[in-house]
Amino acid sequence: MTSRKPPRVGDSPTFRRFLIAFVLIVGTLLIAAPLAVIFAQAFSKGWPTFASTIAHPDTRHAIFLTVVTALIAVPINTVFGIAAAWALTKFDFRGKRLLTILIELPFSISPIVAGVAYLFVYGLQGLFGPLLQSADIKILFALPGIVLASMFVTAPFVARELIPLMQAQGRDLEEAATSLGASGWRTFFYVTLPNIRWAMLYGIVLCNARLMGEFGAVSVVSGNIRGQTNTLPLHIELLYHDYQTVGAFAAASILTVLALVTIVAKVLLERQGAGRHHGSALAGPVAVSQDTTR
């Protein structure tokens, strides 16, 4: 009679049922139901309405702008993330901890604060405003501003995925490759990159998801010019305020689909050994701490 056995700690049947039910109910109400509503509303007037909303030039431009922003910002942030993770894990230098905190800062700062800050730096009354105006360079209320604000918000994603992994890997692999005669670039492309690729892709996916959905920072710097500087999230808000409910939901459904694609990609990548548990992908014991005999 297994039921006679005393439950393990924290595993009494009542508690277990209660906890699972609680998470299930809250999860449904908070997450699943609203998502379902988006699709239900988007298609409430039928496919033709949905299609015509999506085909509207302003919506198409918003999608286009969001994709272009991602295409520019994600690669830059990826390179930044690799550089930051490399610097923080393979070198020793003063102020290393400070730099680590700095890189993570965008996680804790409200995006709107970032947007306002950019306004003060690049705006007409801002730090570089007059200079930029005299040079006829438009940053705010244009693509560069949107890209910069998006990059600020998503800067930590790739670095954060790579840092724990590269820390665990240590410098042995690079040292081994170099001692065998490989150049710096060769070592990076043939040894370092293949060993961090899944974590890197995972970081890119998260970075992209966050970036395409960014509202706060972008709404400050873009100026909300319909058909010109409206990204998809901004466009959704605009449609909603215009009482174009179906249009808002149709646009929202596109963003949701992008998010779902991201989630699927994330799951697939996690299966490939990215995410937090990297142990299986490594050969041999990992030198977690550097040799103390040095």
Next chain:
Amino acid sequence: MKITLDNVVKTFDTFRAVHGVSLEIESGELLALLGPSGSGKTTILRMVAGLEFPDSGRILFGDVDATDIPVRERGVGFVFQHYALFPHMTVAENIAFGMKVSKVRRSRAEIDARVNQLLQLVKLPGLGNRFPSQISGGQRQRVALARALAVDPKVLLLDEPFGALDANVRRDLRRWLREIHQELGITTIFVTHDQEEALDLADRVVILDQGKIAQMGTPRDVCRNPNSAFVTRFLGDANRFSGVSSNGRVTVAGVEVATAAIPDGPAEMYVRPTDLIWSREGQGVPVRITRVLDRADGRRILAETEDGTHIEIDADVDLDVEAGQRGFVQVKRANVYGAGA
């Protein structure tokens, strides 16, 4: 290739890792750098490799000053403690890596032939298509060695090569490494904290203590004539007795031992457990047995002298003793050093 270290110094932040080490390694020699952690042995090895650079002093390869030659051009084979095999490459790809990135162009067939030849040498034929995660620790270490040998290094450097392996595998690999060294005749330096490993494997042992050479010599030299209390203790279990030296003789617990070159005053005598002879009755230092440990090759008696010093004695498997018994120990052989040596 003969290697010379000339007064090499290395400091990390504020920690002095290596203090003026001078050392000559003859061509074809198999040398062990032996020491406890923090003794600077790995740092010395990494400086020879070019993975660290000395603050001062020179490192010569033959007659060439190699001090500032980067690791990439130094032509050394380095085997890492944790193997550092490339996990995303097969065993064969790992071994071929050095040849593929080399400035010397080799054809595919040439590389494949060399990889197979090296797999034969390290006794892993047919494992070329496995990934490092699919082979055992001992096999990984052999792949790491094959990979290092593939670039025809002038010097082979091994950092705690058997540190992460269990005892039996370690012993097999030691023999095997010795055979490979004999076959190839390549100058080899390895680092270890395991005195048995160093003594088993090396032609010459360099014992390091706090970044300085404590003693160097053949295994026989250092075992029979350890020059300090540190070396004596580091090479194996030793019982320590305090005594007084006068006129070339030391009196320890009532026993007189003849010594050479110990100034008068307090002295320390070190005796290996096998150099103490236990007897029920008779002469020697009176002791009381506190415990007896049984081992595969003998019995180890733990005892206490009358002044409370703990000592250990190795005895024959047949010796019938037990805790609580009293008896005497005689000193067969001892090393005596002035106090503080």
